[in-house]
Amino acid sequence: MEQKLIIYNTLSRKKELFEPLNPGYVGMYVCGPTVYGNAHLGHARPAITFDLLFRYLVHLGFKVRYVRNITDVGHLVADADEGEDKIAKKAELEKLEPMEVVQKYTNNYQWNMQMLNILPPSIEPRASGHIIEQIETVKKILNSGYAYESKGSVYFDVEKFARENEYGALSGRKVDDLLSNTRELEGQEEKRSPLDFAIWKKAQPGHIMRWPSPWSDGFPGWHLECTAMSTKYLGETFDIHGGGIDLIFPHHEAEIAQSKAANGKPSVRYWMHNNMITLNGQKMGKSLGNAISLNEFFTGSHPLLEKAYSPMTIRFFMLQAHYRSTLDFTNEALQAAEKGLARLMKAVGTLETLKISEKSTVDIAGLKEKCYAAMNDDLNSPIAIAHLFDGVRIINSINDGAEKINEAGCQELKSFFKSFIFDILGFKQEERKDEGGQEILSNIVDLLLNLRIEAKANKDWGTADKIRDELTKLGFEVKDTKDGFEWKLKK
RNA sequence: GGUCUCUUGGCCGAGUGGCUAGGCAACGGUCUGCAAAACCGUGUACGGCGGUUCGAAUCCGCCAGAGACCUCCA
Numbered sequence: 001m002e003q004k005l006i007i008y009n010t011l012s013r014k015k016e017l018f019e020p021l022n023p024g025y026v027g028m029y030v031c032g033p034t035v036y037g038n039a040h041l042g043h044a045r046p047a048i049t050f051d052l053l054f055r056y057l058v059h060l061g062f063k064v065r066y067v068r069n070i071t072d073v074g075h076l077v078a079d080a081d082e083g084e085d086k087i088a089k090k091a092e093l094e095k096l097e098p099m100e101v102v103q104k105y106t107n108n109y110q111w112n113m114q115m116l117n118i119l120p121p122s123i124e125p126r127a128s129g130h131i132i133e134q135i136e137t138v139k140k141i142l143n144s145g146y147a148y149e150s151k152g153s154v155y156f157d158v159e160k161f162a163r164e165n166e167y168g169a170l171s172g173r174k175v176d177d178l179l180s181n182t183r184e185l186e187g188q189e190e191k192r193s194p195l196d197f198a199i200w201k202k203a204q205p206g207h208i209m210r211w212p213s214p215w216s217d218g219f220p221g222w223h224l225e226c227t228a229m230s231t232k233y234l235g236e237t238f239d240i241h242g243g244g245i246d247l248i249f250p251h252h253e254a255e256i257a258q259s260k261a262a263n264g265k266p267s268v269r270y271w272m273h274n275n276m277i278t279l280n281g282q283k284m285g286k287s288l289g290n291a292i293s294l295n296e297f298f299t300g301s302h303p304l305l306e307k308a309y310s311p312m313t314i315r316f317f318m319l320q321a322h323y324r325s326t327l328d329f330t331n332e333a334l335q336a337a338e339k340g341l342a343r344l345m346k347a348v349g350t351l352e353t354l355k356i357s358e359k360s361t362v363d364i365a366g367l368k369e370k371c372y373a374a375m376n377d378d379l380n381s382p383i384a385i386a387h388l389f390d391g392v393r394i395i396n397s398i399n400d401g402a403e404k405i406n407e408a409g410c411q412e413l414k415s416f417f418k419s420f421i422f423d424i425l426g427f428k429q430e431e432r433k434d435e436g437g438q439e440i441l442s443n444i445v446d447l448l449l450n451l452r453i454e455a456k457a458n459k460d461w462g463t464a465d466k467i468r469d470e471l472t473k474l475g476f477e478v479k480d481t482k483d484g485f486e487w488k489l490k491k
Numbered sequence: 492g493g494u495c496u497c498u499u500g501g502c503c504g505a506g507u508g509g510c511u512a513g514g515c516a517a518c519g520g521u522c523u524g525c526a527a528a529a530c531c532g533u534g535u536a537c538g539g540c541g542g543u544u545c546g547a548a549u550c551c552g553c554c555a556g557a558g559a560c561c562u563c564c565a
Contacts, residue, residue: 031565032565033565034563034564034565039565040565041565042564042565043565044565045565046565047565049565086563171494171495171560171561172494172495173494173560173561174494177493177494177561178493178561180492180493181492181493181494181561222563243565244564244565245559245560245565246559246560246564246565247564247565248560249560249561250561250562251563251564273565274565275559276558276559276565277565278558281557281558282558283558283559283564284565285563285564285565286563286564286565287562287563287564288564316514317503320503320504320505320513320514321503321504321505322504322505325497325504325505326496326497326558326559327503327504328503328504330502330503332502332503332515332516333502333503333504333514333515334503335515336502336503336514336515336516337503337514337515338515339514339515339516340513340514340515341514343514344514346529374505380505380506382504382505382512382513382514383505383506383512383513385513385514386505386512386513386514387512387513388513389512389513389514390512390513393531396529396530396531397530397531399530400521400530400531402531
């Protein structure tokens with residue numbers, strides 16, 4: 001663990017040396033998806049960002065517990081007063097059990113993540129499986145005096161909390177500013193202040209997702225699950241909390257307040273946030289209606305896509321940008337990424353066949369150092385990848401005889417190059433899909449046999465026989481017919 | 492309206508006071524009967540106008556444009 005990892009902490013707005021609470025161990029929590037639709041390109045960004053962090057921490061020798069939740073309850077649809085949550089609404093539309101909807105999209109998400117070669121987290125807890133913990137958290141917050149019950153719902157008292165604690169540090173917001181900006185929404189008379197948010201919500205009569213609690217039959221508030229589950233699995237204070245930059249306010253700010261109110265101390269030491277994917281300069285988001293699902297990327301079935309893009313192309317595309325920058329999606333950029341990745345992977349193959357020389361003319365140790373330096377500087381994967389392409393040039397130059405490498409250098413190059421590409425950046429060799437392979441094969445055999453007909457017409461019996469004999473050797477049965485040929489593949 | 496961020500060569504994207512990533516495309520070369528592929532090589536760009544400085548894409552100010560958050564959102 002001689003590498004010094006620096007990460008950007010959203011809370012301090014500075015790059016800080018990462019030092020875990022318990023030496024050698026890291027606890028990290030990342031906000032996962034709300035499973036009410038297929039995962040889109042935007043979901044891939046935090047998943048890949050924090051997969052990179054997870055992989056790198058493990059590579060450095062840390063023992064990491066990585067928790068990424070599945071939100072399957074509690075998020076309210078646009079109007080807070082309706083009390084109808086996203087999952088239930090979708091269930092109504094699709095005439096499915098809420099848990100059926102949740103399962104379907106959870107499966108889809110996990111499958112997409114697997115395609116992207118994202119390692120499964122250590123624990124993937126579901127909000128619906130932690131209702132008891134969330135009720136306990138509500139009780140703790142009530143006991144600390146920072147929440148109040150109102151008509152069966154329980155609200156977090158933001159103004160009281162802010163008077164006695166720091167509130168808004170993560171997002172840089174002040175309570176006064178927030179108050180002056182608040183829109184008046186209907187049906188908020190249960191709350192003392194518009195800034196207050198529900199930590200327990202009484203279910204309306206028609207609401208299907210509901211659980212008993214001391215206050216009402218209802219469901220937990222939409223920020224509470226992360227507090228309850230991170231505390232349960234990582235402790236009251238833990239190292240890293242990640243998520244999309246759009247979650248900073250109000251979600252993460254609410255989490256900070258809830259944890260402090262419930263446990264009396266700050267919960268998270270390093271806050272990390274990935275930036276957004278844009279499409280034609282606009283944020284890609286489900287609610288904006290411009291989200292392209294990962295399934296659509298993998299199959300090319302979206303009007304905006306010129307072709308299908310493989311999971312590894314998408315992974316490479318994202319890692320070629322820093323996680324804290326916005327990344328603009330275009331077909332051109334994705335196709336550039338596809339070609340670049342192919343060149344990188346090809347060099348990995350070439351690496352296996354390099355000729356060893358007595359002396360070495362290349363500096364492998366320096367290259368390796370630069371790659372680590374890039375990763376240590378707030379996971380600068382684009383720089384690391386740039387250096388790996390220097391490695392590609394070195395490998396190709398050795399292969400061409402322009403440079404030389406000795407046995408030790410070659411071993412070092414192989415081990416570090418592969419560990420960066422496969423273990424840390426998480427790329428994998430993709431097999432070409434064999435879809436249409438049969439059709440292509442068939443076309444090729446037809447092509448050969450048509451050539452044979454030409455040869456026969458020219459009385460070039462040598463060529464004609466050669467084609468038939470070679471095909472036979474390969475396992476084909478070729479028969480001449482009156483007006484052409486027939487063939488089939490034996491076995 | 493409030494808060495914040497961004498503007499880099501044909502495209503995507505790093506960097507951030509002097510050493511001027513990388514990928515794709517383009518161009519040149521090697522190879523090849525020709526072509527393709529592959530490989531090697533080549534690119535002084537940082538929105539505009541001022542200022543600070545020996546020196547600025549990098550710091551400061553103004554202007555223009557774009558975006559994010561303020562509401563569910565990755």
